[in-house]
Amino acid sequence: MLNADTVLASTHQNDDCEAFDEIVARYKDGIFNYIWRMVSNRDDAEDLAQEVFVRAFASMKSFRRESNVRTWLYRIATNLCIDKYRRSSIEKQLITPLMQSADCNEDAKPLDVPDTTYDPERTYDRTELQAEVQRALSKLPDKLRSVIILYDIEGMSYEEIAETVSCPIGTVKSRIFNARAQLRKLLKPYIEG
């Protein structure tokens, strides 16, 4: 598929750094937003977003003309986020036993305390609600989280998501359904009707 983006990419292959700057200008907000929703941390999001463009710049020569620049950049971002998630999971596994052993002398409290302060009558303002949704998103498995963010927030089509996460369209649809079903349970108190 040839479009403006592939032309931009091929221009870059002819050593035109201005074309790359244009790609950055066009996608930096989308990539940053996507990564921010994936990792739930602004500093990490900026670092990873920059890494996406660094890798894109380095591998621009091997970029296939028929590919879509957008899905290509989001694919790099997805892989980086999953790597980051895995690394932080390993770190968490290493740190948590230490925390548990430090707390063992105190009252035996579960680490994950359920929120008993929820009051259905309380009106959540927009910021609080957004924080709750973000928290729910961060609890999803990374494969479901990436797909639901790409579909509902980035507005990608099934085909684009399939290309981005390298799986069949049917898998994309089932992941969207599973992600929504899990979010529905996590956000039950905030869903009207």
Place this chain on the structure above:
Amino acid sequence: MNCRRIRKNIIDYMSGTLSKEKTERIKEHLLSCAECSQLIAELEATSHLVRSLDRAKAPAGFESRLQTRIAFQQSVKTNRNPIRRFARDFARAFIGMRRLSLRPVIAGILFCIMLGVSILMIINNNVAQATDQAFISVCQEQHISFAAANPLADDSAVLLKDRASDLANEL
């Protein structure tokens, strides 16, 4: 259409990509099934919550920091390899290339080395031939002069003269 089939098509139904016929059948089912109807309503509300999240913009100075990072990584990458650095400087100075691929440079260097080795081998062969020829001539002259000085010794000098010319031909 039963509840199981509804759930299979629920995403397409919600995104409006389902065929008209299937959409009508699902709508019919939803009128009579409170459970599926509630499920769809809740999934739509969930989707609405996710879609209502604010879109963040990249922080100010993102592009300038990115340019610095790319420049730094490129300098690290280039300085790590002295051959690449030499080739880059060479290409910039003589060819005018801004970005350099090492492959043609390596191929060129290998070609030059092979050409040099071939030329050296040819020169060496010619020198060896000339040295052999000179040695044979000296031996021949010595034998002839010996035979002339000692006519009663033997006639091997004459035979050697012929042998020397044979050897020269072989060479």
